[in-house]
Amino acid sequence: MKNIQEMGSFFFFFMLSWVLGGFFFSCRAASISLQLNDDVLGLIVFKAGIQDPTSSLSSWSEDDDSPCHWNFVQCDRNSGRVTEVSLDGLSLSGKIGRGLEKLQNLQALSLSNNNFSGTINPELARIESLRRLNLSRNSLSGSIPPSLGNMSSIQVLDFSENSLSGTIPDYVFNNCFSLRFVNLGGNSFEGSLPYTLSKCMFLGGLNLSSNHLQGDPDFVNGIWLLKRLRVLDLSNNGFSGPVPEGVAGLHNLKELHLQGNLFSGSLPLDIGFCIHLMHLDFSNNIFSGALPSSFQSLTSLSYLSLAGNNLMGELPPWIGNMKSLQYLDFSSNGFKGILPDSLGNLKLLSYLSLSHNSLSGSIPESLAKCDRLSEIRFRDNLFNGTMALLPFESLQVLDLSKNDLRGSIPPEIIFCSNLTYFNLSWNSLDSRIPPELGDLHMLSELDLRYSGLHGSIAENLCSSKSLSVLALDGNSLSGPIPQEIGSCSNLYVLSLSNNSLNGSIPSSLLKLQKLEVLNMALNKLSGEIPQELGGLESLVAVNLSYNQLTGRLPSGGIFQSLDQSSLEGNLGICSPILNDQPCKMNTPKPLVLDPNAYDGVAGTIVPDLRNSGKSKRKEFLSVSAIIAISAASLIILGVLVVTLLNVSAQRRAPNNIPIDSLSSGGSKCSNQAMGRLVMFEAGSEDWVNNAQSLLNKASEVGRGAFGTLYKATVGEGRVVAIKRLPSSNLSLSEEDFDNEVRNLARARHPNLVGLKGYYWAPQLQLLISEFVPGGSLHERLFSGKSPSLSWAIRFKIALGVAKSLAHLHHACRPTIVHYGLKPSNVLLDANCIPKLSDYGLVRLFSSLGKRGLSMSPGYMAPELTCGSLCVNEKCDVYSFGVLLLEIVSGRRAVEYREDDMVMLCEDVRSMVERGRGLECVDMKMEEYAEEEVVPLLRLGLVCTSQVPSSRPSMAEVVQILQVIKTPVPERMEVF
Incomplete structure (x- = not known):
């Protein structure tokens, strides 16, 4: 009936146009019908090329004449053309193929938080009406296609949280007069910023965070020309050097994120002219000097973090003028002196951290006026005097540890009724x-x-x-x-x-x-x-x-x-x-x-x-007493002898390990004379200029399958990790060794331990990398020395390790296989961010054969135990699956019991198949998301499939993890 009615309407329109003699109207009607069919056809072609496991697109039918009633599709009321397609978070996968380019009235396309892979389809540039393009949180790889530089109408471009790589090409911003917001964060872009970026005069938001971008701050001069910027995020890259003047030109700026780089010198003096700033984060850089007085002009600032720098001097009283502050973090710097009473003027403050400084004096009582404080962290300072009374009902975390506080714990602590964490350790109380x-x-x-x-x-x-x-x-x-x-x-x-x-x-x-x-x-x-x-x-x-x-x-x-x-x-x-x-x-x-x-x-x-009277003498003269005393005396004498020998040995042992003790065989200096020290970072020659200076203070911190690990402090307090490779098993020439190590050094990722350089000599090969101070995942899971990891941290670790492996497998050329993944190779920084170590070292020992490529029990893929030497990405996927099961269960890959050896993956598989997956969860976690732990267990079992082809790729694993993770509402801003 519907088709008959539509045919009747079309016939009526055609007859009317013929009667009125308007042939133009007839052509117009045919054009509209054709365009409507193009929208249906384009979306059906797009749907046919992807996988839809949840049948979210079931309403899309090729029998329909219009897609305007389909789910996730919006149309213009007047023309009936498709103007918006939003398919966020539908677990779609496959490649973004053909079809969408037929939607010539499309203004907004959003495919975020799915599992799309492959490269960005260059055909998308043919949609001339497109204003918003969001492909974030997928597994797209490769570079940005040149055709996207021709999209003159585009306003919002979001490619964040993918695996895009290479440099950010100049052509991306060749035609950017319409651009309002660009987000390329969370990829693997490298190199410097394109000079064409300065053309985007109407850009309101720019996010390039969590890439591998670098260079000196001359690049900033171009950004300072973008007068309409409201949000600028360059965090977690490799930018270095001082921040040049010019930030004052960004007078509309509301958020500035520069944390996690290598910026040095003083804080920008003209920052105070950005009077609209609300969020300012310069943490984890190398800034030095005192706080610029211009900061006091930032009266709208609600978030300020300068943590993890080398800032010095006293905290000025004018800090109390920044009355909009809600979050203040000056931890891990060199601030000294007393706290100003003006801190009490920050009535909106909810988070205050001054830990790891050299602040002294008493904690000001004026802080009691900040009655919204929920966290106070003053750990590791020189505060003395009595413990200040902070009777906040809002206070949840109070850390005053590692100070020199005196007096007693005040009974008024009872008024902190919401306190969940209280730490007064390492003080001098009398209470x-x-x-x-x-x-x-x-x-x-x-x-x-x-x-x-x-x-x-x-x-x-x-x-x-x-x-x-x-x-x-x-x-x-x-x-x-x-x-x-x-x-x-x-x-x-x-x-x-x-x-x-x-x-x-x-x-x-x-x-x-x-x-x-x-x-x-x-x-x-x-x-x-x-x-x-x-x-x-x-x-x-x-x-x-x-x-x-x-x-x-x-x-x-x-x-x-x-x-x-x-x-x-x-x-x-x-x-x-x-x-x-x-x-x-x-x-x-x-x-x-x-x-x-x-x-x-x-x-x-x-x-x-006290009891040496005559009444005891008979007991001491008894035979049993004499035997017992004689035995005890012998034991004590033995203990004393052993103790003295140990003390003597420790005194004779050197505190430092010279390079001679690390070399194997040969004369004391002959091998070193032929060696070569290569550092990959510019300026590293200032802190490492020869192997002797590198190792003269090295101390052993661990041993593994690929050598012995040392920790060394070099230059001005820099700490590096040094791995001494087993030279007897290394058959590469110096040139081949150099090529392989440089390939590994190029594999930079936020979740990989950065390789800084190497030392090569015929009988001594060293790898120099960043030192991660937080210990390994193995220690946090199995040692019992630290509080159990929360579920949120465990999930973050799993996702970070997956992203690092996906980067090694998909973004590196040639592909890098870890072949040795286990909890001891997952290092954790101070924020429990995972850093994968020892990746790709198997390439340095490729001539060892199967015996030399042994792995820890429980982590080796079954095909390697059956005579196969095909070490490929699927071996890493298997090891990751075992690691995933360990993270969820808190159990080791192999457990040795009295009469049996239990394989974790087999035990978990049996429990999950019987519907008892929750019983596998680590009971040390008091809280966890049930809707996440069981899918993670299932993912671990899929990764540990006996058949390699049945295991997913690491790019697919990353996307599955992102789908599993319960979404957190995020604030959206329109520019």
Whole structure:
């Protein structure tokens, strides 16, 4: 019926035009019909070339005469032509092929947050009406096609979060008079900025963050000509040198992001003329000098971060004039002096961090006026005086650790009712633990280590039941551990070491079913270890050394595999771990040693002068006493001898490792004379000019399959990592070695450890790279020394590692295969951003054969264990799948049990197939997104498929991870 009606309408229109003699109207009608069919045809052709796993485009039918009622399509009411296609976040994949160029009235095309791959289709430039083009958050690769430089109507161009590479070509901005917003962030562009950028006089927003762009700041002169810029983001690149004058010309600027570069010199003096600035981030550069006074003119500024620079001097009183500040971070600089009272004028301030400086004096009481503060971080300064009263109901984080605060913890702390993190460790307090801390019902982490506490542990400390970390080590606490400690039902870290606690270990600890770390070493605890503690299945670390404990160990849990160091110093504990004789604890024993004569700190027996009367002489003259004393004396003598030998050896051992000790064989200098030091960074010759200066202070920090790793401080405090390669297995010539290493150095990515240079000699080869101070993922997952990683951080690590591998596989030419991926090769910086190390080193050892290319058990793809030597990208995908399962489960790739060896991927596969995937999740995480963990487990299983062709590419993995991640609403601005 519908077709009949439409045919009737067309016939009526045709007859009317014929009757009126208007042949033009007839042609016009035919043209409209043809154009409408072009829109349908173009979208159907586009749909046919992509994959739609969720059937989001099911309403698109080729039988329709118009696409205006289709989902995600908008049309002009008058002409009926398609003007907007928005397919964001629909899990679409494939290549952006032909068809869209037929939509000649299209004004907005958005394909963001999908899985599109391949290159950008140059045919898109044929849509002359296009004003907004958004292809962000996909896996597009290659360069920007030249045809896009001819799009004269384009206003918004967003290619961010892809894998685009090469330089940003000049032709992109050849015809940019209509451009209002450009976002190329989160790609792999390199080189300097195109000179044509200065032509874009109407540009309001420019985001080039998280690429590999570099160069001296002469490039900025062109940007300073863009007078209409409101947002400029050049963060996380490699720009260096001082910022030249001219920023004042950007008088409309509202946001300026320069963080994560190598900018040096003083902060721009004319920044104060940008009076509309609201967000300013210069963090993690090399800026030096004092704060320019022009900053006080930024009265609209709400966000200011200068963290991680070399700024000096005192904080000026005029900082209180910046009354719009909500976020202020001056951490990790060289500021000194006292805090100005004017900080109290910042009434809107919610975040304040001054950690890692040299600030001194008292914390000003005027801060109490900033009643919106939710985080105060003053860690690692020289603050003294008493702890300032900060009774903020809004306060959630208070970190005053590593200072020299005196006095007591004020009971008014109870008014901070929303406090979740409280750290006063490493101070010089003279205080008891105030019972008011137990009334902070939101308190999750309490760290009072080495803070000068005395008295007993407050019984009500766990009344809120929210406490998850309780650290009271290194104080003068005495008395028994209260039974009420069992009320801390959410506790996973309990550390009370190096105090004077006595009495028995409370059996109420059995209630702490989430407890992972238990440290009670160096106290005066006595009695038997409660057998009930063997039922704490979550325990992964226990230390009860140097107490006065007796009896048998609990029969279950971690107590069956404790290290000797966890129990030593307890001469009454009966355990095969301590090489004791068979236990006879149920039969009476003669009193041999006075328990009160035990020195719990030193771990030795000392004479008890207080009880040396005649009443004791008979005991000392008994045969058992003589034998016991003789044995104890021999043990003490042996310990003293071993200790003296160790001390002597340590004194003779050099503090530094000279280059001679790193070279293998040959004379002392002969090999070095033939060596060559090559640095890839301009200016690095100022801090490394020869191998001797590079290694004369090196210290070993680890060993791996590809050599030994050293840490060295060079130049003006620069820290680098040095890997000494096993020369006996390296058969490359100097020229081939140079070519291979330079290829690796070009693989720059925010999630890769940057390669700085190398040293080559016939018998000594070194790789020089950036040093990542935060340790490895292996340590954070399995050592139990640090608090468990949150789910958000774990997901960020997984995504970062995936992006780095995708970059190695898809953006590097020739392709780089890691072949050695495991948690110990994933390093974490201070913000838990992952940095992949040891990538591509297999190319340096290509002549070793299969035996030389051994991998850690559990991470090797099955095809490599079956005689195949085809080391390719799919091997990395398999290893990444295992790593993904480890991140989610907190378990190792291979677990060795009493009579069996358990492979993690097989165990998880069995659990997921039975619908019990959530049982695989690491229980150390109190919170996680169920809608994310199970898909991640499934992705890990897909990556560990036995058939290589069934594994996805790393580009596909990145896109799957981005789809899995729960979207966070983002602020949108129209320019």
